[in-house]
Amino acid sequence: MTEKKLKIRQQAFALTLCTIVFMIVYNLATLYASSLDDLPSFTFDFEESIPFVPLSIIPYMASGIFFCIVFFLCKNKYQLKILTWRMLFVMITAGIAFITTPLQFSFTKPEVSNEILNLPFLFLKIFDSPFNQSPSLHIAFAFIFWSIFRDISKWRIFLMINLILVGISTLTTYQHHVIDILTGAILAHVSFLVIPYRKKNPENPYFHFANYYFLSGWILLSAGLLIDHYLGNEGFILFLPALVTMMIGYFYQNNSKIFFPVVFTIKQNIRQFRKN
CATH class of the missing domain: 1.20.120 (Four Helix Bundle (Hemerythrin (Met), subunit A))
Structure with a gap:
């Protein structure tokens, strides 16, 4: 064979x-x-x-x-x-x-x-x-x-x-x-x-990390719509963070160099904070 x-x-x-x-x-x-009887629906x-x-x-x-x-x-x-x-x-x-x-x-x-x-x-x-x-x-x-x-x-x-x-x-x-x-x-x-x-992809070490941003974006979008549905227009405040979060995930997934210095700086600050 x-x-x-x-x-x-x-x-x-x-x-x-x-x-x-x-x-x-x-x-x-x-x-x-x-x-089942009287199956619910959500819109x-x-x-x-x-x-x-x-x-x-x-x-x-x-x-x-x-x-x-x-x-x-x-x-x-x-x-x-x-x-x-x-x-x-x-x-x-x-x-x-x-x-x-x-x-x-x-x-x-x-x-x-x-x-x-x-x-x-x-x-x-x-x-x-x-x-x-x-x-x-x-x-x-x-x-x-x-x-x-x-x-x-x-x-x-x-x-x-x-x-x-x-x-x-x-x-x-x-x-x-x-x-x-x-x-x-x-x-x-x-x-x-x-x-x-691709959790350990040498060509793009942030590829797997991007999925956390995508997931967070979808959760924020869902939360915004649900808050708007039950409580009023206050839910729309989550739409912008959802969009920004998904955009960051997109750049990470496509190996963009734009956010890499930001991540490096954040990591350095965290290490410095732990030392202090």
Whole structure:
């Protein structure tokens, strides 16, 4: 058996394993949620202005294609291992959330007049459910997919745009609420910290560190929206720190030299403080 065949066999095994786990977790959670009465839903006031865009079903369904191909785009066994563990972690953790805090989608989905576009919506109506909302696996998977796609130079921009469209489509196909997107993003970044890939990358020692900033940014954004929802406009004060935190994470992840002197100075001050 050649190394190429061995690699494909391992990738196919990882895909099969994650598919089976996904089906078990998702269907068990759906079965449990469907047995409950008066299942709650959570929405922000501004969500009523989110339009229903039938065409967005295309990128939404494309997430399934990305799920299948991402395993075959891994460059080595270690990358495949990390991807598999992250996918399993996200699915099992989300499954626990689906059962412990079940939510359902609450908006009425308009009829789709276009017969071709209506087909995937009919598929979702039969095989999907209004349950298993938060965290959104579409969002969590999109972030994990990007951890592999960003190393593909030729199709990088194309894949990035499509993943962004996947994220938007979760709202415009009336499949998820905003809280599902926020919790999905948080879950993905928790998986990056729990199962790191480049924690000791000599080319960029701050790569893993950046995920703390991204996670903090998503938590601040979520907290701001929740405070605004329950207490009033005071929550907006957290939006700017959330944006700044994510920007710092972006610069760290891309090996920017801008913040390195700042970190070095802070470390020096901490050491000096401890000596004194």
